[in-house]
Amino acid sequence: MSENKQNSAPKSYLEETGGRKGIFKWILSTDHKRIGLLYLYSIMAWFFIGVTLGVLMKLELIAPGKTIMGAQSYNATFTVHGVIMIFLVVIPGLPAVFGNFMLPIQIGAKDVAFPKLNLLSWYIYIAGSILVVSSLFAGGGPPDTGWTFYAPYSFKTGTNMLPAVLGAFVLGFSSILTGLNFIVTTHRLRAPGMSWMKLPVFPWAIYGTAWIQLLATPIVGITLLMVLGERIFNIGFFDPAKGGDPILFQHLFWIYSHPAVYIMILPAMGAISEIIPTFSKKTIFGYRFIVFSTLAIAFVGYFVWGHHMFTSGMSGTALFTFSILTFIVAIPSAIKVFNWVATMHQGSISTDVPFLWAASFIFVFLVGGLTGLVLGALATNVHLHDTAFVVGHFHFIVFGGTGFAFFGALHYWFPKIYGKMYDRSWAKTGWAIFFVGYIALYMPMFFLGVMGMPRRYFDYLPEYHGPNIISSLGALVMVTGFVIMVINLFRAVKTGEKAPQNPWGGTNLEWQISSPPTLENFDEIPTIDKATYKYD
Amino acid sequence: MAEEKHHITSYKTYLLVLSLLIVFTLLSVAITQIELSRWAAAAALLVAGIKSTFVLMIFMHLKYDQRMFRVMVGLIVALVVVVIIITMLDFLFR
Amino acid sequence: MSVVHRDDIGSKLGMWLFIFTEILLFGGLFITYVVYRYLHQEAFHLASQELDVAIGTINTIILLISSATIAMSITAIQQKKKKLTLALIATTILLAIVFLVNKYFEWGAKFEHGIFPGSEYLDQLGFGDVLFFGLYFFMTGLHAFHIIIGIAVLGFMYYYVKTDRLTHDNFQLLENGGLYWHLVDLIWIFLFPLFYLIA
Numbered sequence A: 001m002s003e004n005k006q007n008s009a010p011k012s013y014l015e016e017t018g019g020r021k022g023i024f025k026w027i028l029s030t031d032h033k034r035i036g037l038l039y040l041y042s043i044m045a046w047f048f049i050g051v052t053l054g055v056l057m058k059l060e061l062i063a064p065g066k067t068i069m070g071a072q073s074y075n076a077t078f079t080v081h082g083v084i085m086i087f088l089v090v091i092p093g094l095p096a097v098f099g100n101f102m103l104p105i106q107i108g109a110k111d112v113a114f115p116k117l118n119l120l121s122w123y124i125y126i127a128g129s130i131l132v133v134s135s136l137f138a139g140g141g142p143p144d145t146g147w148t149f150y151a152p153y154s155f156k157t158g159t160n161m162l163p164a165v166l167g168a169f170v171l172g173f174s175s176i177l178t179g180l181n182f183i184v185t186t187h188r189l190r191a192p193g194m195s196w197m198k199l200p201v202f203p204w205a206i207y208g209t210a211w212i213q214l215l216a217t218p219i220v221g222i223t224l225l226m227v228l229g230e231r232i233f234n235i236g237f238f239d240p241a242k243g244g245d246p247i248l249f250q251h252l253f254w255i256y257s258h259p260a261v262y263i264m265i266l267p268a269m270g271a272i273s274e275i276i277p278t279f280s281k282k283t284i285f286g287y288r289f290i291v292f293s294t295l296a297i298a299f300v301g302y303f304v305w306g307h308h309m310f311t312s313g314m315s316g317t318a319l320f321t322f323s324i325l326t327f328i329v330a331i332p333s334a335i336k337v338f339n340w341v342a343t344m345h346q347g348s349i350s351t352d353v354p355f356l357w358a359a360s361f362i363f364v365f366l367v368g369g370l371t372g373l374v375l376g377a378l379a380t381n382v383h384l385h386d387t388a389f390v391v392g393h394f395h396f397i398v399f400g401g402t403g404f405a406f407f408g409a410l411h412y413w414f415p416k417i418y419g420k421m422y423d424r425s426w427a428k429t430g431w432a433i434f435f436v437g438y439i440a441l442y443m444p445m446f447f448l449g450v451m452g453m454p455r456r457y458f459d460y461l462p463e464y465h466g467p468n469i470i471s472s473l474g475a476l477v478m479v480t481g482f483v484i485m486v487i488n489l490f491r492a493v494k495t496g497e498k499a500p501q502n503p504w505g506g507t508n509l510e511w512q513i514s515s516p517p518t519l520e521n522f523d524e525i526p527t528i529d530k531a532t533y534k535y536d
Numbered sequence B: 001m002a003e004e005k006h007h008i009t010s011y012k013t014y015l016l017v018l019s020l021l022i023v024f025t026l027l028s029v030a031i032t033q034i035e036l037s038r039w040a041a042a043a044a045l046l047v048a049g050i051k052s053t054f055v056l057m058i059f060m061h062l063k064y065d066q067r068m069f070r071v072m073v074g075l076i077v078a079l080v081v082v083v084i085i086i087t088m089l090d091f092l093f094r
Numbered sequence C: 001m002s003v004v005h006r007d008d009i010g011s012k013l014g015m016w017l018f019i020f021t022e023i024l025l026f027g028g029l030f031i032t033y034v035v036y037r038y039l040h041q042e043a044f045h046l047a048s049q050e051l052d053v054a055i056g057t058i059n060t061i062i063l064l065i066s067s068a069t070i071a072m073s074i075t076a077i078q079q080k081k082k083k084l085t086l087a088l089i090a091t092t093i094l095l096a097i098v099f100l101v102n103k104y105f106e107w108g109a110k111f112e113h114g115i116f117p118g119s120e121y122l123d124q125l126g127f128g129d130v131l132f133f134g135l136y137f138f139m140t141g142l143h144a145f146h147i148i149i150g151i152a153v154l155g156f157m158y159y160y161v162k163t164d165r166l167t168h169d170n171f172q173l174l175e176n177g178g179l180y181w182h183l184v185d186l187i188w189i190f191l192f193p194l195f196y197l198i199a
Ligand code: HEM
Pocket: A148, A261, A262, A264, A265, A307, A308, A326, A327, A329, A330, A333, A368, A369, A370, A371, A372, A373, A375, A376, A377, A381, A384, A385, A386, A390, A393, A394, A397, A398, A401, A402
């Protein structure tokens, strides 16, 4: 390359400001990469708040009786913790951050199909979060229903349900528009030669997720509108005193919220499916199986919502059907675990930071999935429903699964996103402390649940004290690891050494462009002629 | 891509479909007013199904669009129906 | 930005996806309807007699006609008949307004009889009536809200055609607007028998 060419080489997207200054080069840019980072920073901010609330709860539970807060504050804390973590952190999570950043690049496109709509989705997200947070400060006190907003309590309680419910509704819009954008992008903007069966697994996962976002979110949207109708107009849809059926609310809520857990986990699985082959230097095992299991999860996941309602008084027929369907939906998840392990088998594994996150993901996901089966069986569910066991289960999957995959993806794509490399030994230290703290925090909950400790109480009987101490201390350890990780990444953005184009030896398109990418990602739209994940 | 050939539907087709739709509407009113036993409501719904098929196929051009659109619409309708059926598994057998 | 290239199919796909979300939004209400209809068959039957089938039928036909006119506007624009296109869009908007006016009187009459969500009179009638009219107001209300949005959308289309931003070889936006309008019609096609014809 001649001297001249070097100089006129296009600037990276971080340097390309479009003539805007300061914060405006972020909040006015329609570049999918900048929007991805906008989401990253906003989601991280909410995550900090959510973690703080979580730690406060753990401190309350470090000893029986009132420790640092009373019943009402505790109810408000777990509600706001849940709403923030579910609606503001994990649901947008991977799709909005890494989907935005990587989907166009991995399919060989310059941007998403509707860049302006993409930016609008972020604004809607922010509007929704402001509404949610305003519920903390306005009049009647923070909401205290739990993130599930169960009727009839959600329209009988005097606390600030309106802004919280409206906020969740608005956030749903953001999620829908993002999903819509990604589906059109995947259909229309794949580079020449990028047939569906050459699509890497992460875009596939984002695509499957986008369909769930699109098709499930409206149901919770209308349900929340109905709750608003109850509160404002006193209609009676879910009010037993007027003939309404609160169990119908549970149906409608879970028709969305079970698929929503797949909004959280599918992209996580997709990211893991990128990391594992790269660090095993081996083609992913059973590409077709992984793709089809992604679609199967997205599809069957729509029909199992009733497993959250086994003790609600549903008909026997429904109990039976939902239990069977729940067992069926575990199969594609198990296929994926099998495929990951088979990919590693006889590969030349390098235990670099992203791989450590991915490997620990597989472990915690396995625990989460198996305890899910315990809960999916009718007989055991009756004993375990609404105990600490459920809290253990979903944290193992939502936090252990989605969270670990998020951090893994962050460490995997960090050099591409910022063009900088982080300190790997600190990153490993952070991971190790986090992992140990994590296990100590959530493992005891399974035992507590089996012993019969109910969830969502600020107090417990003295016989539950032992495991609760371990759990609370684990929370502190985990947060320490988390802080180390964040500081390490922050330092890398500021002072990290320059990262090469392809630090891990990955094979997908994102590793064939500069780090960080240019504004348009590719000088020329690539033509794809070989299969994905080919290592020679 | 902007150069795709567009099918131009004639005014006549639209007017024909419109009159069919109106006839079906009146038909469903007639059926239910005459009180054809308890199946009247089901018949009215069936008519609604036929009417919406016309709207989807002709007015919304599904007939002339890529197959992808027809498949998607079919799946979405099936999804709604299946979700209703599964929900009813609870209420029907309580 | 690079060469902005137009993708009509992509744009149409986006519109259809949006329509799917609308179908599911109303889908949640249809689930509710089916459940409560099943639990209160007799009451729904009787409550439905309170509704005026004549107004319902007229409104149905109005929406069907408006659906046809907006569909024809797409033929017109492709044949480069700008005046006709504008006239057809305007007719659609007009019909939409007539629909709303009818609705206004229909609701108004109910309110006068003391039938509205949360009213004491309604509460006395019993569970089935509370739920029937709750659903009636909620669903037709949400539908009317969509009509209002539709009027705004079509208003923009009118303006775009008038200012030649939409022309015979660039009319995808008009088609999308039309699709939205047909959706509003589709939903009504089901609301009509479910509320008016089960008496
Ligand atoms: C192998 C697959 C899975 C099975 C069989 C399963 C099963 C279950 C069951 C039966 C419950 C209800 C427990 C009860 O309340 O009595 C439950 C709760 C829950 N699951 Fe799963 N699950 C699976 C995967 C997931 C995934 C992938 C996620 C999220 C990413 C997830 C998130 C949750 C959450 C958040 C709850 C609790 C909701 C609440 O009541 O607040 N699960 N799971």
